[in-house]
Structures are given as structure tokens and as C-alpha cells.
Amino acid sequence: MSKKFTSEDFLKFYKKLEDEDKRHKIFYYSLFDGSSWEELSKKDVSLKKEFRELEKEIKEHIIDTLPSKIKKKINKEDFIKRYVYTDWLCKQILSFELRKKGIDCRVEEDIIIPTKNITIEIKRPVSGSQMKKIVEEIVEKFKNSSNKFLILFIFPQVGNENPARLSQLIEINYIVEDYLKVKLGKLKVICQYITKEYKEGYNLDYLLERLKKDIKPLEENNFRWKE
Amino acid sequence: MNKLLNKEIISYIISKLKERGSFYGKVQTMKLMFLVEHFNIEKKRIEKNSLLGNEYRIYYLGPMSFEVSDAYDELEIDKIKEVKIDEKLKEKVDKILELFGNFDGLTLQDKCLELMRIPLKEKSKYFGCKISEIVK
Numbered sequence: 160m161s162k163k164f165t166s167e168d169f170l171k172f173y174k175k176l177e178d179e180d181k182r183h184k185i186f187y188y189s190l191f192d193g194s195s196w197e198e199l200s201k202k203d204v205s206l207k208k209e210f211r212e213l214e215k216e217i218k219e220h221i222i223d224t225l226p227s228k229i230k231k232k233i234n235k236e237d238f239i240k241r242y243v244y245t246d247w248l249c250k251q252i253l254s255f256e257l258r259k260k261g262i263d264c265r266v267e268e269d270i271i272i273p274t275k276n277i278t279i280e281i282k283r284p285v286s287g288s289q290m291k292k293i294v295e296e297i298v299e300k301f302k303n304s305s306n307k308f309l310i311l312f313i314f315p316q317v318g319n320e321n322p323a324r325l326s327q328l329i330e331i332n333y334i335v336e337d338y339l340k341v342k343l344g345k346l347k348v349i350c351q352y353i354t355k356e357y358k359e360g361y362n363l364d365y366l367l368e369r370l371k372k373d374i375k376p377l378e379e380n381n382f383r384w385k386e
Numbered sequence: 387m388n389k390l391l392n393k394e395i396i397s398y399i400i401s402k403l404k405e406r407g408s409f410y411g412k413v414q415t416m417k418l419m420f421l422v423e424h425f426n427i428e429k430k431r432i433e434k435n436s437l438l439g440n441e442y443r444i445y446y447l448g449p450m451s452f453e454v455s456d457a458y459d460e461l462e463i464d465k466i467k468e469v470k471i472d473e474k475l476k477e478k479v480d481k482i483l484e485l486f487g488n489f490d491g492l493t494l495q496d497k498c499l500e501l502m503r504i505p506l507k508e509k510s511k512y513f514g515c516k517i518s519e520i521v522k
Binding site (some may be wrong): 187192193195196197198207242244245246268292298300346 | 416422443445446447450452453457459492506507510511513514515
């Protein structure tokens with residue numbers, strides 16, 4: 160490996176992608192966390208099979224599309240474990256796309272909109288049982304922060320799931336919004352389902368519009384607010 | 387790493403946990419395998435040196451190894467009974483079980499991070515990093 164791979168390397172490549180479908184595909188495959196297999200029950204055999212397939216598809220749709228300049232700098236296996244399974248890649252993409260829409264933001268540990276004191280926290284839960292811990296950790300992490308928050312629960316399609324039905328089901332997670340508001344003050348929760356193919360209502364562009372729309376009311380008060 | 391050896395040690399851990407009535411599942415077994423791999427019992431700290439050769443990285447539930455995950459998934463957990471492993475390994479595994487065998491997976495996650503001096507709320511800074519990049 161030569162020089163170290165950086166976010167600039169990726170963004171330079173991503174910037175040149177004009178095909179909406181390709182951008183969506185890279186984003187979709189950036190949403191999987193292989194480490195979450197650790198939490199899947201042994202009974203979830205079919206889901207595990209799907210994940211095995213997904214691993215191959217991540218290689219095909221992300222790694223194989225990278226230019227040789229980047230490929231020289233990375234180890235393919237390491238790239239997936241270090242940048243895909245950890246939400247690094249999806250944060251880079253979202254941050255880049257939001258900047259394109261005129262929202263000045265950057266990736267630190269989370270996505271930060273410094274001029275508006277907003278933090279976008281991305282969570283990719285794979286099971287309902289994770290939610291309690293996720294919520295507790297969000298509170299612990301941000302309880303002393305003066306920022307406002309946009310909590311994005313994002314769910315990529317697995318196999319042949321029915322998007323409309325799954326999208327409705329994941330909305331149960333809005334239940335945490337009221338709880339988090341009490342604990343952290345001004346925030347907004349977004350639950351978004353993303354399909355493998357570019358579909359109306361379940362794609363990257365749709366998510367960006369929602370984010371843009373929901374950032375607005377958070378901007379209105381520039382101070383932290385608790386119920 | 388030898389998958390067969392991983393399976394043997396995982397089976398041994400599970401059989402011992404079952405005997406004690408404190409087997410809680412995969413996350414717990416994963417963290418115990420991590421401690422077998424990297425915990426220096428005398429110095430009471432996590433070290434870079436790896437006993438079995440599995441690679442661990444930090445993810446959402448703390449240290450995780452894909453090799454160990456695969457080996458675990460291939461076992462028939464309900465059928466595991468008494469398992470024999472190499473005496474030297476057994477000594478370390480027994481000690482780890484004595485120290486950590488009563489905790490569930492999430493508690494062990496916290497303990498592993500604490501041993502690496504990673505505050506829970508800062509763990510995402512380390513996501514994807516190998517243990518060898520974090521500890522000495």
C-alpha cells in the first residue's frame with residue numbers, strides 16, 4: 160500500500176459520479192454493518208444468508224467501482240471492515256450530498272452543521288432489541304452537549320422485503336423522539352427505509368430532502384431547548 | 387486462525403457457562419473469546435499480543451472478530467456438552483471464566499472497553515480499528 164487512503168480520495172471519486180443510480184447504490188451498500196451479525200440469533204439463518212450475499216455485493220458495488228488510484232491505497236477486506244461496517248462511508252456520502260444542497264456540514268465523529276449547532280447522529284439498528292441500548296447511549300453521549308440533534312435511524316432493504324410495509328413498521332421507532340426530547344432538548348428523529356433499487360420515497364435523494372426539511376425547524380431557535 | 391480450534395474453545399466456554407448457569411449467548415461468548423485472546427491476567431490489562439490469532443476490531447458492541455463469529459455460527463449450541471481443550475489454553479480460559487463468566491454480553495462489552503480505557507460514549511471514535519492499533 161502506498162499513501163494512506165483519506166476521505167478526500169473517496170470524495171474525489173464520488174464527486175465525479177453523475178449517475179443517480181450509481182450514487183444511490185453506493186449509499187445503499189454503505190448502510191450495512193457486518194458486525195451486527197454478532198447480534199443475530201442463530202435462528203436467523205435466512206437473514207444470515209442474505210448478509211453473506213450482501214458482502215459480495217458490497218465488494219461489487221463499492222470496492223470494484225473505486226478507481227485504481229484508491230484500490231492501490233487500500234486492502235479490500237480492511238476497507239469494508241474499517242469504512243463500510245462502521246458508517247464512515249455513509250456519513251461521508253450524506254455530508255457531501257448535504258453540502259451540495261447548500262448545508263455547510265462536516266464529518267467529525269458525527270455529521271456536524273457548525274453554523275447551526277446541529278449534530279446529525281446516524282444509527283443503523285438491525286433488531287428491535289437494540290433500541291433500548293441505542294437510546295441510552297445517545298442520551299449518555301449528548302447529555303452535556305449544547306447542540307441540537309437530528310437522529311437518523313436508517314434501515315436498508317434486505318432481500319425481497321416489501322418497502323411500503325417495512326417502512327410502516329420501522330415508524331414505531333418514532334416513539335423514542337418524545338423520550339429523547341425530554342432528555343436532550345431540541346431534536347428531531349427521522350426513520351428512513353432505503354431500497355436496493357432507486358425507488359420513490361426510499362432513496363438517497365428523498366432522504367436528503369427530508370433532512371433538509373427537518374434541519375429548518377431546528378435552526379429556528381439557536382439555543383438548547385428542553386420541555 | 388484455525389476455525390476448528392476456535393470452535394473447540396467456544397464450545398468449551400459455552401459448556402462451562404452452561405454448567406454455571408450463566409450462558410447468555412453470542413455477544414457474551416464473543417467478549418470472553420476476546421479476553422482469552424488479549425487479556426493479560428497477571429497485569430490485569432488488555433494487550434496487543436494475541437493468543438489465538440483472531441483479529442478483533444471495535445464495533446457497535448465493542449470488540450468483535452469475524453473469525454470467531456463464523457466459528458460460533460457453525461456450532462450447534464444446544465448440543466454442546468463436555469469439551470476437552472489443550473491444558474495450557476484451558477488454564478487461561480478457566481481463569482477468564484472465573485473473572486468474567488458471570489457477566490452478560492452488554493456488561494462484558496462495557497468491561498472490555500473499560501479495560502482498553504475507551505469511555506463508552508467515545509467508542510464510535512474507534513469503530514473499525516484493530517485492537518493492535520488501540521492498545522500496546
